[in-house]
Amino acid sequence: MPASAKRANAPSAELLEKLFRTAYKIRVFETEGIKLYRQGLIRGYFHPYLGQEGIATGVCAALSEGDIIASTHRGHGHCIAWGADVKKMVAELLQKESGYCRGYGGSMHIADISKGNLGANGIVGAGTPLGVGAALANQIKGNDAVTVTFSSDGGSNNGTFLESLNLAAIWNLSYVLVIENNHYAVSTRIEDSTREPDLYKRGLAIGVESHQVDGNDPLAVYHLMRDAVQKCREGKGPILIEAKTFRHMGHHVNDPGKYMPEKELAHYKERDPVDRARNALTEMTGIDKSQIDAIEEAIRKEFDDAVEFSKASREITLAEFQQFIDSY
Amino acid sequence: MPASAKRANAPSAELLEKLFRTAYKIRVFETEGIKLYRQGLIRGYFHPYLGQEGIATGVCAALSEGDIIASTHRGHGHCIAWGADVKKMVAELLQKESGYCRGYGGSMHIADISKGNLGANGIVGAGTPLGVGAALANQIKGNDAVTVTFSSDGGSNNGTFLESLNLAAIWNLSYVLVIENNHYAVSTRIEDSTREPDLYKRGLAIGVESHQVDGNDPLAVYHLMRDAVQKCREGKGPILIEAKTFRHMGHHVNDPGKYMPEKELAHYKERDPVDRARNALTEMTGIDKSQIDAIEEAIRKEFDDAVEFSKASREITLAEFQQFIDSY
């Protein structure tokens, strides 16, 4: 059943604004973050979420406090959508003590356990078993929390996809696996990685309720996810959601992404998830342009403040590091 | 399309006799092997193939010289069906120098590379990637050999099932994965291991032509396999075959198998693959009982000779072992 058929009621203005704020915040974070990278302020890997904002935005809007997320190497968007403090994110990218991981983790490892964000991951596919495990922990605890793993088309080729989703199924865990199918693993096309590019079918094969959605439509993602969350809380999990999307640029900051066909890229850019969130907000609520501008301005300022904060922060000292080692 | 619909012609007397000989030889090997085990002549693990003979028998009858098989921890049947020398098998079980692996391997590792038997395996599921690799080697070599992995219901829960079958698919390898679904992994029911006990669906999900067959019907297995082999040789591989079957006893020699429901066991015993091979031979060719007796007698004698041969064989010396170590 398509997600739309299940929409019980029209989206509230509050929700629409939330979706737009989130999507825009991710957009700003990545766009500005890349500039910091190019200035040499950020080192190591930086995988932008540009173009995929609709997914994290829609998914997280359907979650509640106490729920848990696990993420990928392309994790900034999930982190922001889950309500992270941008200050601590930027500080982490700048390897500062005030960062989420005190500068020990970096882009690929930002996590906030206390808030139920198990973190980004440098191992493609690893978030799936970890997320299933978190869902299992919640079942053991006896609460009704939902755990979501954001995964990728590439991640669904890691064998633990089968192994752990199957465990989630036989144990009826309150778990949603969101596969962000952006059609590429670095430069390798999904069609070259599998004969069946509709990845949700892999869930069906092991008896998991599985859906597909336009990942560039934050509202569609939200509605599908809302239903999934409800089913999970009713003990009808796990659920798999494949969200089709496309990157707006190369795999990481230094990948020009020449292998991405221009026409296809243009097709997806026309369906820009941030624009769609903005349009949905303006069209459905009649909010005026100045209000939108104010929202955008506030978000940009939040990022600028975060950069300032981060630059002013110190790094971990060698003495602190030694202490950590001694306790490890 | 059910296997039967594809039968181009009635089975030849030669084929029917071959099927019976193979199935019966496996039956004798396992029944008598267990006696040797109980006498203390065999140590370590011994997983009997009793009840599953129809699968190895039907599959291997459809293969030709130059083809390759990879097997499981329950590998005696595959080995015999593939034409192994029973002498060298028994000698291996008795840890003798004249065994297939010179006593280094034992039941779980019998292999005969020179004849294209990559061997049994102590790691459940490991034969799948190894078999896919062999199929890849054949594609590199440019020959039309087919590689078959015998796997198990348990083996299809190992993540490499997904990873390697997917590789076989995107590379169109000449490969057949035969899943022997005997409904149990030791004492754990297939229904407790997955929501979807029809395992062939896992192949469909990644675009692999997949079938199901009654594994206790050697002729049905043969016909399905014959078609699969032909397709593979035409470049239309890989193919997955799920063969439903049931063990006649516990998981290994020392497992009483009390968890197996009597009624279900009786159901499968009524569909004994060795009886069915015998019946097919007698019914379809009119061969008389004395001829059957002669076949059975010869096979029993072959086994007795193998035991005698093995008992008379020596073990590897420590000096030989040291030489091996020095070269390792």
Next chain:
Amino acid sequence: MTREIMYRDALREAIDEEMAANPLVFIIGEGIAERGGSYKVTEGLLGKYGPKRVRDTPIAEAGMIGVGVGAAIAGARPIVEILYVDFAMLGMDMLVNQAAKFRLMTGGNGRVPFIMRTQGGTGGGVAAQHSQSLEAMFYHVPGLKVVIPSQPADAKGLLKYALRQQDPVIFLEHKHLYMTKGPVPEGELVIEFGKADIKRPGKDVTIIAWSNMVPRALEAAAKLAEEGIEAEVLDPRTLVPLDKEAILASVAKTNRVVIVQEAVRRGGVASDICSIIQEEAFYSLDAPVEIVAGLNIPVPFNLELEKASVPQVPDIIAAARRTLHLQPRALAAQ
């Protein structure tokens, strides 16, 4: 009061007591629920704690370990039983790249109170893929604790401690030890990590051994005593953290060391302990540290060869005699 109970029963007591005390403790594994586990460690727990906390799994080691790690990160206390340590190789990514690194990667905010229980070692012709001793694999990974008890009381006390601390633990049992008996005090028994135990005191030579090599070292020590050689048998009990102080104290007393491991010689934990001793006690050694170890070869099926490939009592005795210059150095097993 102290009773004599089996290693496997001691393990079960530890799990049972901690499950009773802490509802977040649960256990998953192949055949551990209905069947009570291949070595009967978990027998009866399903009945007592129910299918929510005692779960059978499909054959999916990478998934089980990964799911266990995730559950630990999210605040539960999983015990994942892996039938043979050999199969833990299927889940190495989750152990090495997730469990061990999570705490560092999160700057210390994340903890992973995860336990993988498994067993290793040779035993009765189960051949190359079911006979390994792989402690060195985990020992080399910062962030993993490595626990390897040789006696029932240690098994119980260390497992209970494991279930109360915050880091991922690789808990290594031995197939030969499950049915061995030893004294275990009634009531609460918790043994902290990083405390070696002197299983037999002595002054002439220190024999460092763990897991199933401890009974062999003790047998060797008893035989050496007949010759008037008093060997001290030191069982580190946990390899990470390692009780360096206890080792160095013993070496300072005896000036001679034999290290015994069932694992293959090349790159084993014995080599590392040797390197620590030579680094920190170089000037007190009266003879080279002797390493008695498994041969550098997979374990063969043939029982005679299997036996030849791991240390036996006479090998330990000979090594001890060599450190006392009572026997010429033969080519060491390597």
Next chain:
Amino acid sequence: MTREIMYRDALREAIDEEMAANPLVFIIGEGIAERGGSYKVTEGLLGKYGPKRVRDTPIAEAGMIGVGVGAAIAGARPIVEILYVDFAMLGMDMLVNQAAKFRLMTGGNGRVPFIMRTQGGTGGGVAAQHSQSLEAMFYHVPGLKVVIPSQPADAKGLLKYALRQQDPVIFLEHKHLYMTKGPVPEGELVIEFGKADIKRPGKDVTIIAWSNMVPRALEAAAKLAEEGIEAEVLDPRTLVPLDKEAILASVAKTNRVVIVQEAVRRGGVASDICSIIQEEAFYSLDAPVEIVAGLNIPVPFNLELEKASVPQVPDIIAAARRTLHLQPRALAAQ
């Protein structure tokens, strides 16, 4: 004639020449075909040898390694490229339980001419899951050859040899070395396994180093020479087989040893080499063997901490001076 070429080009030459000579050689990996590999080692090979022999794979390390092992068993000559050695943990079962054991389990009848090429080491803030040096993991597994070249010529000659021998090879490159240059003779260059290379002769102290620690050891040796200390820098080039004779010969000459590894101290290969030296050259050592190694912690993202967690030139110099009793022993990094 000898040219100066980059390490990555030397590797490509080896693969190219062997692919040209042997139609059974093929290579699979992530992004190695169209894109020529993350480190450009395989650039141009797709065009030259076509998609049958140069294949991109999905992200499925366990599957790739397993399929490679199977192909080798069946008589082809696969090179499986794994992007980071860290990811090899996903395929450990296939390496440890299949590739390494197959020959033994088949009584010597089966061989596995399989090569896994991968790279390790720290480099520029790629953090804990992309910075490991894991040679010790493979070193401990009998049946695996471990090759770890530090210079372009070694990389080429050893890879060519690897492609002609019969056993599974773990071929470990280093992310920092790909763009370093060195002399490589034109024409055929094959270097047998098990032959150490003296990268700089000396008589006062032996510095054993491999991979990216070789350039650092050479830099340290150059600085030590300014103080009048002549350090001999020995690069084993292959850890399995290990050229024990060359090591012992150097130790016999210098009586002092420093072993340098980027891998973490605990349970590393350095410990094992140390144990061999103390076992076989105990009486010729004038000072404890010094091990300079990575800290026992996952590698942090922060660049200063990353740098602090692996050996730097001054650490090597200090250790060498300690062996000559020119500097007091500080607490070693462990």
